Amino acid sequence: MMTCPKPALLCLTRHGETDWNQQGILQGWTDVLLNPLGRRQARAMAGSFNHQGFSAVWSSPLMRARETAEIVAPLIRLSFPKFHNGLMERHFGVFQGVPKAELAEFNPVVLQLILKRNPDGYFEGGESMDEFADRVLGALADIGSAHDGQRVLVITHGWVMDVVTRHIKGLPRKAILNMKRKNGESLWIAVHQGIITATHEPENQVQSAA
Template identity: 40%
Template structure:
């Protein structure tokens, strides 16, 4: 089966990003900076699409990702396909909290989150293992549908992290040192059942530095 090239995009900035507040499945929209980032990203991808066309645009159904994707499709004139499998990890009881609030309200769950304990299921949410399996299955499904094509996927920091780790054969428990910037472009090739990183953390199209994931 021919390789699929994914242009993985993290959504633009939200108010909760600036507050270091966990969003997860909570549906938080873009702030003014995020909307500007989405527009700059869309203009960049319009030029890339002209040189080497994309075949499809997918996004998480959460509004921060969907609205980033809508800015893109307005520039490149492709339909938008939304997929719940591209949602951020469900943080359960840690949702809507800052790390400082987590440490006070849910100290043990926060400790295990900090340790990146893969099999710990956050109460009301997902484990890293479950989240990772969902993300990899979703990208494999999209890759099979669009073999030999270039696809834009707009999702979340955690989703991009799963793909990076799969490509680098990096354990889920290992501390993250790679970037997951808002509105970044990250190109990954899926071939032979494996992900291969071609470019990571491109934010040259933005006017200012973007927030990294927690």
């Protein structure tokens, strides 16, 4: 008789800080490196993850996530991270690279969508919420199916974690969460035969202070 595979446990973690995070600039798919604090946060993540028994590290290919993963992986004695395009941040179209201070002047409606992390907001030239959520959940199902019964660290982005939070809480994709994941904050999920659910694993959070 065939045995049913055990679920994969995925620890989704937001990348370390960048200068654009600090300056309030919408990053989206724009590549921005970690700043010195972000690199310290990545090393702190490695310290907190050292005894979690991770089998692999996956990451968004965007540089802020990639750099975080490349710092963490060797410090927890794992090989080079793997990358999945489905873990990338939401594409914000024409608003990528625009400081929030400028949006406050010429497009306060869009600024409010961003500040409230309104998933139903329209970002010209960017992804719709359904396009974004479908690729994120598809990526996590892919990673989970490749790691049945294992623990995996997944370095990704804040709006990605919002998608997953709504999903595991059974909320509509358009629900406003009124929360923002901090750099280095984690969310654990289980993936079993493509089904993504919450787990009771403790959440990790790396402090933003220097």
